[in-house]
Structures are given as structure tokens and as C-alpha cells.
Amino acid sequence: MKLELPRRRTASRTIGCDASLAWHILSDYSAWPEWFPLVTRATQLARETNFALVDVELAPFPGRRVSIECLHAPNARVLAKSLIGQDPDFVLDWTIGLAPSGQTLVTVKCTWVHTPSNFTAAMGALDPEGWLNALATQVSSFAGDLAAGPADPSTILEIYETEDGLVCWYRGNKYEMKAVS
Amino acid sequence: MKEIIRKIEVFSGLDEKLLGKIADTAITCTYSPDEVLIREGEVGIGMYFILRGRVAVFRNLGAGDVRLGEIGPNEFVAEMAIIDEKPRSASVVTMEETECVLFARDTIRHLLERHPSLSMRLVRVMAERLRIAQDRPSAKPGGQVPSAASADVPVADTPAPEDGTGGMKASVEKKLLDIFQMLYTVKAFTRFSVAILGCPVEASGTDALEIIRVGDVKAVVLSASGPAELTIDAYGAGQFQLHVFHPALFADGSPSAVRFDPVDIRPDDRFTLSLPKALLKRHPRIVPEART
Numbered sequence: 264m265k266l267e268l269p270r271r272r273t274a275s276r277t278i279g280c281d282a283s284l285a286w287h288i289l290s291d292y293s294a295w296p297e298w299f300p301l302v303t304r305a306t307q308l309a310r311e312t313n314f315a316l317v318d319v320e321l322a323p324f325p326g327r328r329v330s331i332e333c334l335h336a337p338n339a340r341v342l343a344k345s346l347i348g349q350d351p352d353f354v355l356d357w358t359i360g361l362a363p364s365g366q367t368l369v370t371v372k373c374t375w376v377h378t379p380s381n382f383t384a385a386m387g388a389l390d391p392e393g394w395l396n397a398l399a400t401q402v403s404s405f406a407g408d409l410a411a412g413p414a415d416p417s418t419i420l421e422i423y424e425t426e427d428g429l430v431c432w433y434r435g436n437k438y439e440m441k442a443v444s
Numbered sequence: 445m446k447e448i449i450r451k452i453e454v455f456s457g458l459d460e461k462l463l464g465k466i467a468d469t470a471i472t473c474t475y476s477p478d479e480v481l482i483r484e485g486e487v488g489i490g491m492y493f494i495l496r497g498r499v500a501v502f503r504n505l506g507a508g509d510v511r512l513g514e515i516g517p518n519e520f521v522a523e524m525a526i527i528d529e530k531p532r533s534a535s536v537v538t539m540e541e542t543e544c545v546l547f548a549r550d551t552i553r554h555l556l557e558r559h560p561s562l563s564m565r566l567v568r569v570m571a572e573r574l575r576i577a578q579d580r581p582s583a584k585p586g587g588q589v590p591s592a593a594s595a596d597v598p599v600a601d602t603p604a605p606e607d608g609t610g611g612m613k614a615s616v617e618k619k620l621l622d623i624f625q626m627l628y629t630v631k632a633f634t635r636f637s638v639a640i641l642g643c644p645v646e647a648s649g650t651d652a653l654e655i656i657r658v659g660d661v662k663a664v665v666l667s668a669s670g671p672a673e674l675t676i677d678a679y680g681a682g683q684f685q686l687h688v689f690h691p692a693l694f695a696d697g698s699p700s701a702v703r704f705d706p707v708d709i710r711p712d713d714r715f716t717l718s719l720p721k722a723l724l725k726r727h728p729r730i731v732p733e734a735r736t
Contacts, residue, residue, distance in 0.1 A: 316489055334469075336471050339473070344550075354468060
């Protein structure tokens with residue numbers, strides 16, 4: 264008898280960047296280990312416009328290679344699923360949408376089939392909220408402080424010059440400074 | 445997504461659970477005009493279904509890109525990627541804003557393994573593609589051909605010969621053999637046996653589940669679950685070619701067709717093919733009595 268317990272967890276978070284940056288980070292599968300706590304190793308085996316085949320090693324299962332196939336729609340969606348027959352059996356579905364004030368709303372839905380062999384190990388690793396926080400941190404390293412604010416939370420004021428004008432972070436809030444005629 | 449997939453003919457009639465499984469692992473994507481969906485030479489990992497819009501299929505033949513055709517709404521693109529692992533044989537570029545559903549290989553392949561009816565439907569799509577490609581005149585660089593094609597269109601490998609249909613017939617037969625070989629390799633057709641008949645013959649029999657015709661070449665699909673018999677009647681003079689796939693005949697589990705030596709035939713010759721032993725029996729010719 265096969266004991267399987269499918270479990271779905273969903274989390275959303277607004278990230279201060281445009282959709283294309285979030286999408287590029289999510290669909291750069293080889294770089295997942297740099298920021299994605301669930302994945303410790305990733306090798307992209309093949310890729311074409313909307314598909315990729317990737318071998319990953321997951322944090323709860325050191326030394327175990329899991330093959331996943333990924334589908335990606337630019338600036339909108341990244342879906343990664345383990346190949347059928349693999350243990351663990353999971354789907355990670357990232358959706359990228361618009362949030363107010365030009366930010367990006369990222370939602371991740373994780374469907375994970377718990378089995379006796381992976382139940383304990385996986386319990387602590389399935390943390391969609393943590394994954395989104397990690398994504399936000401990674402975004403900030405690409406977008407610089409313009410997107411996520413000063414790296415040091417004790418900083419009260421920082422002002423940057425951008426192509427579009429001055430951007431000011433003051434006590435955790437972002438202000439775009441426009442010329443007034 | 446489930447509602448979208450339900451409307452795709454290949455998936456129509458599947459139960460809710462299955463539709464849900466497919467929906468969970470498919471995504472939609474909208475493209476602007478002139479976007480590249482598929483690049484020739486890349487490894488094919490998935491297939492597309494066009495919901496709206498239009499794409500053009502190109503192939504580089506050295507002297508420039510040849511436009512093989514167009515694919516529009518309610519058609520699959522690159523469906524061969526589901527069963528083979530060869531590089532894409534053509535490029536696909538959007539001609540207008542186009543919305544597609546994307547299916548990754550693993551999920552569909554797994555479904556084919558478990559649901560023979562789905563395999564049969566996919567074979568029909570592939571056969572239709574062969575049929576259209578067969579009708580297509582010889583493509584020339586820079587030329588425009590008003591027929592359908594796919595990024596993996598099998599017959600695109602072989603332009604139609606200008607001096608007759610013999611070369612094309614052999615090519616179609618080989619492509620059909622390739623398709624079934626791949627279907628057996630990925631275990632998508634293990635509940636069926638298939639007889640591929642090179643003309644000029646017709647097949648009939650109560651055990652035939654489906655006859656797929658591509659020009660003069662026919663693939664007769666039979667159930668592999670028990671003994672089956674097929675009657676084959678010649679309607680012209682020529683050489684009768686026969687290849688048979690049956691899961692019980694695969695040596696060491698590796699799928700390959702049993703090939704019969706070509707037989708010279710005349711109109712009204714009759715054969716019986718018995719499966720699973722793949723015995724071909726020629727019946728004595730019945731000479732009509734002369735009228736007095």
C-alpha cells in the first residue's frame with residue numbers, strides 16, 4: 264500500500280521590482296542555489312524558449328538528484344515539477360503579477376506529495392514564505408537599494424540618482440523625487 | 445486552465461481527475477508578433493497548442509530559410525517532442541499576437557502510457573501532419589507554401605520527388621514506422637499492435653480498431669490483448685510491403701517492427717495476417733469463371 268499525502272501551501276509577497284527581474288531570477292534555474300533555500304544544487308540540462316530540464320538537489324535530501332521539468336512564460340509564470348516517478352513528487356508554481364505602486368506580486372504554490380520516506384525531512388523545508396523572502400533579498404542584490412531600500416535597516420536616509428531622477432529612501436519608505444516647475 | 449484543456453480535442457472526454465492533472469502542469473503564454481517559439485536545432489522538451497493567433501514554420505536548408513507553412517488556432521505545434529528526443533527540425537515564429545498552452549513532455553508522456561485512447565488521438569494528429577506534408581509541393585528557399593507544418597514535421601526531411609510518388613511513398617512509410625517505433629519506445633502504444641501496409645492493398649477485419657491512411661500507406665491498429673486477424677486485399681499490381689509491431693514480438697523488450705520481404709502482387713490477391721504470431725498467409729487466387 265502506498266501512503267501519499269498531497270499537501271498544498273501557497274504564499275504571496277509584494278516585491279519592489281518589475282516583473283521581468285523577478286521572472287529572470289525565477290527562471291534562471293542554475294542560479295537557484297544562490298538564493299532558493301530549498302535547492303542546494305542545480306544543473307540545467309536543456310533549455311528552449313519556454314521549457315527547461317534541470318537536475319536539482321534539495322536541501323532535505325542531500326546527495327539525491329531529482330530531475331525536474333520547467334515551463335516558463337516571460338514575466339508571468341514559472342512552473343517546475345519533478346518528473347513522474349521521482350521522489351519527492353512536487354510542483355512549484357510561481358505566478359508573477361502586478362502590485363500597486365509599480366511593484367510585483369509574486370505568489371508561489373507548492374504541491375508536495377508526502378510519503379513516509381520524505382515526510383520528516385520535507386516538513387521543515389516547505390516554507391513558501393521563506394522562499395519569497397529569499398527571492399526578495401535576491402531581487403535587492405540585482406536591483407540595488409532602489410528596489411528594496413538600504414541594506415542596513417538602521418539607515419535613516421539614502422538618496423540615489425537614477426536615469427529617471429532622484430530616488431530617496433527615508434525611514435523604510437521609498438520616494439521618487441520629481442522636478443517641480 | 446481545466447476548461448481550456450477540456451476544449452482541446454485530443455483531451456476531450458478525459459475524466460476530471462486527469463484533466464486536473466494536465467491543467468496543473470500546463471501554462472498559457474502570450475507572444476507578440478515575430479517572437480521565436482522554437483529554434484531549429486534545440487532539444488525539444490515540450491509542445492504547444494495554439495489558442496489564438498498564427499505561427500510560421502521555417503527551416504534552414506543552407507541557402508536560406510524555407511517557409512514550410514503556417515499553424516493556426518486549435519492546432520498543436522511541435523507535438524513530436526512528446527515522443528522523440530531529437531533536436532527541433534524547424535523554427536517557429538509568431539506571425540501575430542499568439543496565445544498558446546504549453547505542455548511539458550513528461551506529463552503527457554506519462555498520460556500516453558496509461559491512457560491508450562490518448563495515444564490513439566495523438567497518432568491521428570501526427571498522421572494528419574504527415575498527410576498535409578505529403579500534399580505539400582517541394583519547398584524551395586524563399587518560397588512560400590500554403591500548408592501546415594510543425595517544428596518536428598517528419599516529412600519535412602524529405603521533399604517530394606518530382607518524378608513520381610514512389611519516393612514519397614517510401615518516405616511516408618518510413619516516417620510512420622518511426623512514429624510508431626517512438627510510441628512503443630515511450631510505452632505509449634503497448635496495448636496495441638500495428639500493421640503498416642505499403643500499397644497497393646486494402647486491409648479489413650473485425651479486429652481492426654482504426655485504419656490511419658497517409659496517401660497510399662495505411663497503418664492498421666489492432667488490440668494487442670488477444671489473437672487478431674486482418675484480411676489484406678490487393679487492388680492493383682505492384683509490391684506489397686508489410687511491417688508489424690506487436691509488443692509480444694519485441695526481442696528483449698526493445699520495440700522494433702517485424703519486416704516482411706516485399707511481395708509482388710496482382711489485383712485481387714488476398715492475404716491474411718494473424719497476430720500475435722505475425723503469420724502472413726497468401727490465399728490461392730480465385731480466377732473468375734469465363735462467361736460463355
